[in-house]
Amino acid sequence: MNHFTAYTPRPLEIIDSTLREGQQTSLLHDHQRYFFSREDKEEILRALILYGVKFVELFSPAVSARERADWAALRAVRDALITQKGYTFLLAHVRCHPHDVAAAIAAGADGLNVYIGTSAESRTFNHGHDLAGIVLRARALLEDVRRSHPQLVLRFSGEDAFRTSPADLFRVYDEIAPLVHRLGLPDTVGVATPASVAARVTALRTRYPVLELEGHFHNDRGLALVNALEAVKNGVRFCNTTVCGVGERSGITSLTSLLFNLHADRDYDRLEGYQLRGSYPINVLVADKLRMLVPSTEPVSLTNRTHTAGVHQSAVLRGAASYEAHPLDNFGVSESGILLGPLSGWNIIHYFLKEIRYFQLDEDTARQIARVFKERVYGIQPDESPEELLTAIAEREFGLVHAQLPLAASPIVQRLDSPLPGQVRRIATAKPPAERANVAAALQAFESQSNG
Numbered sequence: 001m002n003h004f005t006a007y008t009p010r011p012l013e014i015i016d017s018t019l020r021e022g023q024q025t026s027l028l029h030d031h032q033r034y035f036f037s038r039e040d041k042e043e044i045l046r047a048l049i050l051y052g053v054k055f056v057e058l059f060s061p062a063v064s065a066r067e068r069a070d071w072a073a074l075r076a077v078r079d080a081l082i083t084q085k086g087y088t089f090l091l092a093h094v095r096c097h098p099h100d101v102a103a104a105i106a107a108g109a110d111g112l113n114v115y116i117g118t119s120a121e122s123r124t125f126n127h128g129h130d131l132a133g134i135v136l137r138a139r140a141l142l143e144d145v146r147r148s149h150p151q152l153v154l155r156f157s158g159e160d161a162f163r164t165s166p167a168d169l170f171r172v173y174d175e176i177a178p179l180v181h182r183l184g185l186p187d188t189v190g191v192a193t194p195a196s197v198a199a200r201v202t203a204l205r206t207r208y209p210v211l212e213l214e215g216h217f218h219n220d221r222g223l224a225l226v227n228a229l230e231a232v233k234n235g236v237r238f239c240n241t242t243v244c245g246v247g248e249r250s251g252i253t254s255l256t257s258l259l260f261n262l263h264a265d266r267d268y269d270r271l272e273g274y275q276l277r278g279s280y281p282i283n284v285l286v287a288d289k290l291r292m293l294v295p296s297t298e299p300v301s302l303t304n305r306t307h308t309a310g311v312h313q314s315a316v317l318r319g320a321a322s323y324e325a326h327p328l329d330n331f332g333v334s335e336s337g338i339l340l341g342p343l344s345g346w347n348i349i350h351y352f353l354k355e356i357r358y359f360q361l362d363e364d365t366a367r368q369i370a371r372v373f374k375e376r377v378y379g380i381q382p383d384e385s386p387e388e389l390l391t392a393i394a395e396r397e398f399g400l401v402h403a404q405l406p407l408a409a410s411p412i413v414q415r416l417d418s419p420l421p422g423q424v425r426r427i428a429t430a431k432p433p434a435e436r437a438n439v440a441a442a443l444q445a446f447e448s449q450s451n452g
């Protein structure tokens with residue numbers, strides 16, 4: 001059965017590249033990991049499939065013996081989820097080289113994401129072929145693959161497309177377009193802007209109206225997200241992402257940030273088939289593999305529901321909508337945090353002592369305690385938390401009695417709650433341990449929720 005001809009593409013097809021581009025992140029090296037283990041990859045692939053991703057890019061099996069061996073394991077993960085979630089296409093990212101193509105086919109790839117540099121920089125420093133040479137090689141390779149393996153899904157990318165002149169890109173793509181399903185448009189070095197993306201996409205769509213386009217945007221200028229949004233809105237159906245945006249240098253468009261923004265823009269059609277509640281869990285899962293917290297720059301992060309300024313805190317206590325404009329719970333960020341510190345006002349201190357720690361105190365005492373706390377907290381020791389300091393002041397200096405009641409679990413102030421014994425003080429980007437443990441459960445919940 002040819003799965004691809006049987007598949008009707010949705011308005012937006014993510015081609016997630018966490019397991020390819022994502023493994024090129026220097027963050028792995030920063031944390032002495034260097035690569036994802038097979039178990040990491042299996043978990044990430046499973047999470048991506050449950051999240052609703054149908055196209056996953058993997059390294060060419062020619063990269064290393066380990067990558068080659070992992071292909072079989074990842075196909076098994078995919079196969080195990082077919083009944084529940086339908087078919088997921090595993091695409092090999094391959095150089096325009098018969099050796100890579102043969103290895104991908106042997107590994108059981110569903111498709112080939114073929115690339116070769118087309119910019120002057122790429123031609124000079126990467127492979128040394130001129131445009132005619134590129135066309136010659138690519139045509140021969142793709143014609144051969146189509147003849148011998150007609151079931152493969154084929155994409156061709158001129159690497160560094162945004163530093164390739166339109167004339168040069170057309171020179172190559174005109175020859176290749178009849179041979180492939182999609183043409184790629186990678187901003188390899190992160191030079192594109194929303195305006196240049198719109199212009200390029202429009203030009204390609206006009207010239208190749210029947211072909212699908214695939215976007216890939218690097219974040220060197222911090223524009224990977226907005227460029228992807230612009231591409232998608234101009235008619236690019238296939239978009240490359242990675243979880244948390246990790247990738248070469250500063251990475252590419254983050255999977256959940258793209259979907260989150262389409263949601264914010266009410267572009268609901270493009271969200272068809274994605275389990276948005278899995279957004280935060282999948283960010284936590286991959287951040288965990290990188291031994292880091294979900295970056296504070298990720299829109300779908302606990303940081304975006306954590307409040308520190310006194311004015312914000314007291315307003316959020318009355319109504320979270322005051323400083324939380326987005327429905328982050330729908331993206332799996334199921335709790336908010338309020339951090340005690342020098343900016344906290346007396347009312348949050350009153351709330352904490354009364355509602356969370358069950359001290360009997362009136363508002364006036366809370367004001368007095370707040371004055372002491374605000375002074376003392378500047379001299380806090382590294383092994384002490386603001387919550388401990390505040391509790392100590394309340395008990396020792398104000399003689400408040402602490403009723404032995406269970407800890408409250410208010411969804412608003414989870415982060416104010418007592419840390420577990422020996423747990424380090426939480427910082428703004430920290431995720432609650434409960435969330436970590438819940439990742440697997442949350443992802444598994446999609447299994448039962450979604451029926452493919």
Ligand code: HCA
Pocket residue numbers: 021024093113114115157159160184185186187188189216218248
């Ligand atoms: C790479 C470069 C690449 C390829 C993208 C593509 C890029 O790491 O090999 O194949 O479309 O950014 O150009 O990721």
Ligand code: CU
Pocket residue numbers: 021186188216218247248252
């Ligand atoms: Cu890239």
